[in-house]
Amino acid sequence: MKKIILFFTMCLVAFPAKADEGMWFLMFIERLNHRDMEKMGLQLTSEEIYSINNHSLKDAIVQFNGGCTAEMVSKEGLVLTNHHCGYDAIAELSSEEQNYLKNGFWAKDRSAEMKPKSLFVRFFVRMDDVSKRILSKVNDKMTEAERNKAIQQEMSLIEKENSEGGKYTVSVRPFFQGNEYYYFVYQDYKDVRLVGTPPESVGKFGGDTDNWEWPRHTGDFSMFRVYADANGNPAEYSKENVPLQPKHHLPVSIKGVQENDFAMILGYPGRTNRWMPAGGIEQNVKFAYPAWVEGAKTGMDVMKRYMDKDEAVKLEYASKYASTANYWKNRQGMIDALTKAGTAQTKSKEEAKFNAWANKKANKAKYGTVIATINKYYAETNLKTSHDNYLSQLMRTAAYGGVPANLGNSLIAYFKENDAKRQEMLPRLNAYVENVYGKFHAPLEKDIFAAQLNLYTVKGAAYGLPEAISKLKAENKGDFTAYVNMAVAKSIFATKESVMAFMKDPKPENIVNDPLYVVSNELAVKMRARSVEQIKAADDFEIAFRNLVAGLRESKMNSIKYPDANSTLRLSYGKVRALPADKRNDAQINNYTTMTGMVKKYKAGDQEFDLPARLLELHAAKDYGQYADKNGYMPINFLTDNDITGGNSGSPVLNGKGELTGIAFDGNIEAMAGDVIFDAELQRTINVDIRYVLWIIDKYAGAKHIIDEMTIVK
Template sequence: MKKVVLFLTMCLMAFPVRADEGMWFLMFIERLNHRDMEKMGLQLTAEEIYSINHHSLKDAVVQFNGGCTAEIVSKEGLVLTNHHCGYNAIAELSTEEQNYLKNGFWAKNRSEELKPKSLYVRFFVRMDDVSKRILSKVNDKMTETERNKVIQQEIALIEKENNEGGKYTVSVRPFFQGNEYYYFVYQDYKDVRLVGTPTESLGKFGGDTDNWEWPRHTADFSMFRVYADKDGNPAEYSKDNLPLQPKHHLPINITGVKENDFAMILGYPGRTNRWMPSGGIAQNVKYAYPAWVEGAKTGMDNMKKFMKQDATVNLKYASKYASTANYWKNRQGMIDALTKAKTATAKSNEEAKFNAWANKPENKEKYGNVIATINDYYAKTNLKSRHDNYLTQLMRTTSYGAGPSVLGNALIAYYKENEAKRTEMIPKINSLIGNYYGDFYAPLEKEVLTAQLNLYAAKASEYGLAPVVAKMKETNKGNFAADVDKAIAGSIFANKESVEAFMKDPKPELIEADQLYVISNDLMTKMRAKSPEQLKADDDFAIAYRKLVEGLRESKLNTIQYPDANSTLRLTYGKVRSLPTDKRNDAKINNYTTMTGMVNKYKVGDSEFDLPARLLELNKAKDFGEYADKAGYMPVNFLTDNDITGGNSGSPVLNGKGELIGVAFDGNIEAMAGDVIFDKKLQRTINLDIRFVLWIIDKYAGAHNIIEEMTIVRDAQP
């Protein structure tokens, strides 16, 4: 028996699992969760959920392009995920003439499916515990630098031992703040093609207004297909590739859901911070997140001005804008929820109890200074966190932020090398050019850079601005418009054409004098800079945080017995569960929404609430086919109390038989503190009802070929 399993089991005897909270490892389901799940309605064995030697649910759940989750829903490798997860690929494949993002797309046969340039899905093969192996290589006498070096060396060995000569991708990840380590084996498939997507007015219905809100009415889904070589192995795109024959695909149940039905979600949650100290929560609420929100809004407002004026520009920036807007609203919701819940105070009270335990004679040597060190660190880094978030949003919202520095430094290195080495470096140079200038409109980029520099110089100066920017501010009084105009007008990095022209007739000595490069490099250098004092503070904090988590588990002062999310496959379970009655929702119980409610939100020509004429016609005729609820309405979205976060977008929502009943796509803003603390009363997952997905594919789009290849369960559950 592995030591970690024994430890977790003992803890659970003292602290019963709350069924709706927790992001659990699949390898521990039988020991830790299975009995509880059975009581709630699970009808599968643990082996049917996670098996190394036989097909199981885990074989039908994939990580989608590194940031979302998706599920396999046919024997022919058909993939279902969120519309916002497929957004980049759909936008890339779209043109002004063939705007699939705006108008939708449905392949009537395999030959019509479209291949984006870069898109992959990752299958989970297996995992195992390597905590004992890795931690046996380190000791408390090591510095953090020494410790990390030893750990990385051992990780490299483990990854090499398990990749079978490059067949698999192996990732070793730390958990419980470096107190445990597990390795994960994956297989990546890169030939993934677009099969279908609803119009943007359906896939993004409600826009920014409804984002993170309930009641919700949106068709947030898109469909792709995984292709493999003739032997079923991963392969680069080829017309000779065949649809993947997966080990397992999810049957789809269309009998509907009701209050208290069992609901299970498998997916790749991105990041939670349930172990974060009170000082970190306070820092986010007062310093980091307000800067993030203001910086993101500045970028969005200036992007939108140009996006409204030109359809091509709108298409180029649709994905960047949507991503920025999503996190902008998320971070504001986090500020409000964490403040309202007084989360920092609750954590502080827990830490006071821990500190008392830590300073008992038997614990003091190891844990006595933990809380003091952590609190000192946050006090010293509050202003830095504000500064860094303003600067980060500048970098994220304009290619002129990081682009000139990264590309400029790459070119400087390139021109210092011999001919042979340059040949090796060319693909990287071309990739950087594509990254920064692929979806690029110079007037927009200039406007965003100007606005962000104005904001940064005004709001981040208390910590200390980047030196060049600080000097410019002395003369321009905080208005960078003229400086930016001048810098771009004479820059090598003004656009793709100017970079390519420079490379045809290079004068490397001009790069370091290029004013746009100077500004960008100044900002990037400031972002990366760490004094010896800061490096030591970082090391001291890392040690203290690791000991805090270790001590909280040892003392049983914290009942969280699952590790924070970090983009590894997890299972969460709970029930279909309503929120208090809301007059905005026409549903009889506030755990689902209907097409009637969707049509009630309809606004002709509105960018967020317009609807296609065909949907309005079908709704008027009540032409819902077999997908209507037995009560007669057309279901759209529904609520569960599962514990999810970013990265779970696109995750399958399963009933007790492991059949697909919905697709997770959002959380509710009232419980936005969920990444830090789970709110049992308010926390909800907003899901797309699978019946609405099928109705759109079948009745609305007429893509019967897609319906025919799926396994649909029509019999009512017992």
Template sequence: MKKLVLFVVTAMLMLPASVKANEGMWFLMFLERLNHRDMQKMGLQLTADEIYSINNHSLKDAIVQFNGGCTAEMISKDGLVLTNHHCGYDKIAELSTPENNYLKDGFWAADRSKELKPKNLFVRFFVRMDDVTKRILSKVNPSMTEAEREAAINKEIALIQKENDEGGKYTVSVRPFFQGNEYYYFVYQDYTDVRLVGTPEESLGKFGGDTDNWEWPRHTADFSLFRVYADANGQPAEYSTNNVPLKPKHYLPVNIGGVKENDFAMILGYPGRTNRWMPASGIDQNVKFAYPAWVEGSKMGMDKLKVHMNQSAEVNLMYASKYASIANYWKNRQGMIDALTQFGTAKTKAAQEAKFNKWANKKENKAKYGNVVATINNYYALTNEKAKHDNYLMTLLRSSSYGTIARSLGRQLEAYANANEEKRKQMAPALAQMADEFFTEVYIPAEKDVLAGQLNLYATKATGHGIAPFVAEIGKANNNDFTAYVNAAFELSMFSSADKVKAFLLVPNQAAVTNDPLVKLSNELLNHYNAKSDEIAKAQNDYSAAFRLLVEGLRESKIATILYPDANSTLRLTYGKVRALPADKRNDAKVNNYTTMEGLVKKYKKGDAEFDLPTKILDMQKARNYGRYADKDGTLHVNFLTDNDITGGNSGSPVLNGKGELIGLAFDGNIEAMAGDVIFDPKLQRTINVDIRFVLWVIDTYAGAKHLVDEMTIVK
């Protein structure tokens, strides 16, 4: 392993007392230097090598990235994978039909032959990482534009990837950290034969719905089980009935002893994105311009979809995953607005930047750092209205399947029209299948309502930056009522049915694609979304350089003491303790760091979409049929709190005790700490976890799938 650049090591070793132990998303390769002693004091009983080792099996070998957006963990010697219900949600929905609705009714494979293979599901194992900061930064210089800098860096990244992928065996990712002041590469191995093993019904796995999302106290069985398959040699292989369960290098023992206040807890996973270096003016832009537009646009999409989802079980399945994703961000962004406003985060950052600006304009620093804050503030002032516009347009594109049709099916058909006869023969079967798949995932009446509603919202609310001229023209002619236009567009478009697309395959014509009303609209929206004036392009170039210098200067001056890099979907470890929030009358637990089965049933509302429960759950709670999964106090614990530092992407991450044993499954954060992606608050920050005993109780006692628990290593 290459040695770290000396100045980086020196800076990172100078850990100030002001950094809280539970703050930070840490690289595994630096645990020995930075964290191990602190973790031992808190209760860790493992060596750093037992957590991360290149040459020997270690804890990191049991942690996988789940389908690119969540985390999961290996929990048996036969490739059993545990993650959140909401992480497997879209795959469970995909495998469901109105006749076999696994999303609604749950699913438990009686044996391995009954496990179900969804499309395009993979898990990613972390192999190793290393520092390439010195190598990459040697290829750039301060005179480069941001585009030139990016080109030089990408050229070197391509070489690093080729040197480490072993002929395609591994996926290699080189990522920037500290806003491009450091670079590391990560080596992964992907397995694509991943099958659904078990999931509780939605009324358990998503109990509380949007109402309880991001809230505490919480009572949900947010978990699902999958299995990874490999070829006979344990290597990745496409789906085959000849594949066998993967024998992982390491899997997690499951501890059912329970947890109590101040118990050590660490979480490993793939946090998606934090922005703890974000400037004050960037926070202001999000709170006042970007996030309100995101919230309003998301709510529009949700409301339009829900009308149709409530009328048909088939349509509900079709849009369940999309709706859940939109709803999650809708509540998250509103929580961000509230938390960032309440705690004056922008003011805190502005005070830090004022201190930095004073340091930056000292004689010895001015040439390099003097204009940094002014350049950053100028960029945000110039782009506030654009941020508002872009978020209205972005939510349109996210909620409407036809917003991006020009870049998906439209682009494919245009390529088909331009191909020769022989090439078309090769392309036609795949395009016909693509059309069939697309139209199994859209319901035209719902799509019309979503598109018309979102166009109205965009045309009336995003005008500060200037909406797409094509949309403005249509809106002006129709008093911004897009219903008639959308109905006519669908009537004339080839993209209103699979049959029309297949008819095009028989008589292809490029002009028919280019002039298709839905393609034309989509192109106009996408082109306008990606367009930027010369003034904004220059400001963005200057901002990128200034932001990088801000982070470099804050670290150099020690005005900021953040020693861990922002999250960016790379494997991290966070550690802390089981930690209660202040007493809450809504929680029946003796200590407000866990919830109980009794509390779950108290929330029950018969027939309610969010709080209904299976009759069997009510009966088992009444009988207190908890078996060996009951706590010492006689109750069945459902969820519990820790003060770990996590964010989106950590969903499904294992919560581990000091021995590296599984005690819970992370799935959410508390809405009071929604500012946590920008600034960490040790008083408020909490991670909400499913107690592993509740997971096992649902699998074993409730669902009767004891054979799955039997293949785990249970520690009492």
């Protein structure tokens, strides 16, 4: 591996932000944040956090399956993340007879660890700044299409240069709305196996009711193990593979946390929009998010009706329902929080000041029309945004919304090819069919599709429906129930069996007239459709937004000195910090919760608040072992004021020595606007206390052999 000398760009270091705000690149911590963190309790050097040539904290942090974060907690490849991050894998490995979601699972030894079909972890190797190189390839005379093409070509070259012949995955990403570019080098491991998970009544305790709420009592964790070949290299699944020996694993502290303790989180936050203009915030609050909320709830209601009646269906749709419900509550919380905070109005005032600066003689040529262009774009796209969110929720929640078009068009292409090409395409087709129909309940899908079509054709009509859909709406008097029933009865795409029957006796000419394909394809075409005028408006907006960010940084009017999150490794720091006293919490300080408080919520047989009998027995006996707090209670969750977002799920919470004290899994609904604007008073991260994790593994599950391979610090 090449030796890289760390360096720092002036534009990122001039104005340090408040200690608890920001999601920071690790390569800049020495210059940007290290002194602040030391004052708050950090005892590590910047080299111990991020080093290219020596092992450091970064080597213990992995991106988990592309959407979460996890951490290495043993020298034998043991990985710790959230229960909801492992949910898909656990559900995949479960059956009605062996329901690991419901009952939990703990591998008694390595041979009992289970491999899901598709699961990977991504180690971060290094990053570097390529802004000058990429931006040297573009100029202001280019169209957006020309600019994007030139940038994409240079990004591809950089990725190829640093992949070392395919050994590494390399990603070049834009920051500050395309004003800076960095590349990231990763190494992926695909043999990842389930080691243990608590039952859903622990891992998801509180369900949708407690989601985004505090006080919280959720044991949101699961455990996996990374395997490699005999030389420690990534390898496809094999019985010959051995547990990976990571460069660094986190020691686990059972000392506990107290108010104002230093807290550091490393992870892969997915997306923030703190540079978003006022018009974008207003559009989300009034058009995009209400459509998302209503569309998601329509799908959830149908799923829940079937899941409540059939345990097999509940298992099949558990992950899809949980994901939909999470975003449904998030988007409603965003509406409420952004409205209450008046975030759009605050941004408007900032933009008015910027506009005055932008129209001064020295700045007018580049920045003078920026605000007007941005506001014009949002005004013209409000109805489209509402329409698109209703349609996207239809496609997300109803398999019949997107599958017939995707599969149908793939089959049309397949049958046009020669035999050799078909043989090449067939494995991907079969894999798609298995993925779609592997956990699929046709009656449920039929009802969701009809319900979503009924909603979409009412709420999306103001923007304009596809012609064929509008015609069907009129013919069916706005109720698609009968049409969907007929379409499913006659369709090639109704079930896996009907697809397989078609493949045995194919009549490709029938696809384009298939009743599910017709509707699905019309919806897919509408989702992708953009007029010449819309493309031009979008390009003008991108230029204006890029210049807005550049201008705000140049004028020093914006207090945000870090780039938006985009699923790249970041560090945030803060402290253990209570919320105001809450009578619902039995804790002495409202920065932690206890098992006593959890048991008070217990409702026997309730889907959200049931608890395992063994857990109740251990609590009654106060059998907490070495994991009890020094004051005698069994801790469950605790609060910090770290700046995180989605994608940080599963991130390690570390003390000043770099020891694991908890696992981040949620935020509080009062600060739901945090993806757009940071609230220093309200922003909280909700974490599973590592002592509760260890207690579940050791005392509840009796899996002490897992504890024994960790480095426990007392």
